[in-house]
Amino acid sequence: MKYTILIAAIFCWTCSFGQNVSELKLSNRQSILSNRAFLVFPANAKNEARPTDIMAAGPNGNRETRILLDIAKQRMVFFAKELFVTSQKDLLKEVSNQEGHSATNKVLTNKEGLLTVLSTPGSCDTTEDAILMNKLYVRCSDNSVFMISTYINPEGLRNKKEFQELSERVFSTITKGDRLLNLKSRTESFPIFNGKKKFTISLPTGYAVTKDKSFDFEVLRIQKIKDIADTNWLGLTIYTGDHPSYFYGDYGFEEDQAENVNGRFLGKNVEWLYFKKFNGTLYLKEQEIPCDNIEKGLIVHIAMEGNKTSAIKELTDLVENIRLTEK
Numbered sequence: 394m395k396y397t398i399l400i401a402a403i404f405c406w407t408c409s410f411g412q413n414v415s416e417l418k419l420s421n422r423q424s425i426l427s428n429r430a431f432l433v434f435p436a437n438a439k440n441e442a443r444p445t446d447i448m449a450a451g452p453n454g455n456r457e458t459r460i461l462l463d464i465a466k467q468r469m470v471f472f473a474k475e476l477f478v479t480s481q482k483d484l485l486k487e488v489s490n491q492e493g494h495s496a497t498n499k500v501l502t503n504k505e506g507l508l509t510v511l512s513t514p515g516s517c518d519t520t521e522d523a524i525l526m527n528k529l530y531v532r533c534s535d536n537s538v539f540m541i542s543t544y545i546n547p548e549g550l551r552n553k554k555e556f557q558e559l560s561e562r563v564f565s566t567i568t569k570g571d572r573l574l575n576l577k578s579r580t581e582s583f584p585i586f587n588g589k590k591k592f593t594i595s596l597p598t599g600y601a602v603t604k605d606k607s608f609d610f611e612v613l614r615i616q617k618i619k620d621i622a623d624t625n626w627l628g629l630t631i632y633t634g635d636h637p638s639y640f641y642g643d644y645g646f647e648e649d650q651a652e653n654v655n656g657r658f659l660g661k662n663v664e665w666l667y668f669k670k671f672n673g674t675l676y677l678k679e680q681e682i683p684c685d686n687i688e689k690g691l692i693v694h695i696a697m698e699g700n701k702t703s704a705i706k707e708l709t710d711l712v713e714n715i716r717l718t719e720k
Contacts, residue, residue: 414464414555419566425473426539427454428570430507430531432563434471438462450605450612467549469556470523471563473541477574477601478621481536485510487621488530501561505569506534511561517553522546526553527560535573538621574601576618582718583613585633590687592631593716597707610634615711627699629708637681637694641668644675657713658682658695667705676705687717 417435424431424440442452443459452459460471480487488510489498495515502509512528523544532538543560545553578598582591592613596602599619605612615629630640641648651666661682668677679696687693697708 414467414552414559417464417559419562423458423460424570425458425541426456426475426570426572427458428572429473429475429533429539430570431568432460432471432541433566434460434563435462435559438471450607450610453603453605455603465548466546467552467556468546469526469549469559470544471541471560472544473539475539476621477616477618478538478623479536479576479618480532480538480621484508484530484532484538484621488512490622492528501529501564502567507567507569508532509564509567511564513557517550519547519550524550526557527564529564529567531567533569533573535576537574537576537618574618576601585687586611589720591718591720593718594711595714597711600711607634610636617707625700625704627697627701627704627708629698629711630694630696632694632696633684633687633691635690635692637692639666639681639694640679640696640698641666641677644668644670644677646677654678656709658693659684659686659715659717674700676700676702678705678709 419433420436421434421438422431423434423438438460441459441461445451456475458473462469485498485500492498492512497513497515499511500508501511509532510530512530514525517524523546526543526545529541530538531541541564543556545556549556576599578596580593580595581602582593583602583604584591596615599617601616601618603614605614611633613631615631617627619625641651646668648666651668654665654667656663656665663680663682665678665680670676675698677696677698679694681692681694684691684693695712697705697712699705699708
């Protein structure tokens with residue numbers, strides 16, 4: 394359900410008029426994922442973030458980029474997504490394993506420290522509003538990997554072959570950017586609202602952080618970079634604001650299913666809510682913590698998620714070592 398909503402948001406469209414797909418010249422250079430790389434698109438392609446709810450933070454440019462191309466009633470969308478994974482082996486083989494036997498996969502470019510693999514699905518789901526045409530996996534010089542997917546709307550199916558060829562032409566223009574993921578162990582400080590106080594976090598090797606902001610809340614999203622073939626996962630969310638929401642209901646848990654676990658945050662005792670699915674699919678540890686020591690009435694919601702108990706322990710150690718610092 395969440396994936397369907399995301400695809401609809403990626404594809405939300407308007408229309409304009411232009412020339413035939415096969416005649417389009419590439420002249421419009423655009424940044425992908427805040428300068429992770431650059432691609433050259435047709436002249437009327439535009440970078441437009443997907444729409445979000447008015448109460449939510451807008452899309453983060455370090456996590457996604459959406460490029461729209463309208464030709465009469467036909468629309469093509471290039472959607473880039475940071476995968477927060479690495480590949481140090483045979484990327485073509487790894488992509489082939491991920492995409493399955495029905496997809497056609499090939500190395501498209503290998504230049505400037507960039508290795509790209511094009512994956513074309515063997516069939517299209519024509520019942521969707523956004524129909525997948527191609528995927529491009531991009532490995533950067535630091536071995537981190539992101540992905541760009543292309544979609545068309547049903548009106549574009551009459552030119553399916555031309556749109557697939559266009560996406561491959563665009564993908565072939567890729568050049569490296571100057572932003573790599575910071576994978577080193579480090580200590581970073583993140584200003585809270587007006588910046589008078591900060592969260593200072595000791596990050597182990599392989600952790601990435603992005604920050605989302607709205608007018609009355611901020612969210613830090615912290616996750617561990619993993620190998621592309623690794624099925625394990627973990628993530629940490631730190632919400633700071635006045636109207637937090639627990640995650641457990643989204644996973645079908647009830648509050649009385651939680652184990653109460655004692656812990657610490659910013660020098661305070663905390664009783665965490667700890668939820669477990671023992672088939673190894675999900676462990677969730679969270680709490681909404683009043684933090685008047687940051688700002689009166691402010692609440693910090695911390696949610697630790699993973700598919701192993703060891704992941705929750707690793708995140709707990711990280712959280713309990715967060716410090717509140719001032720200018």
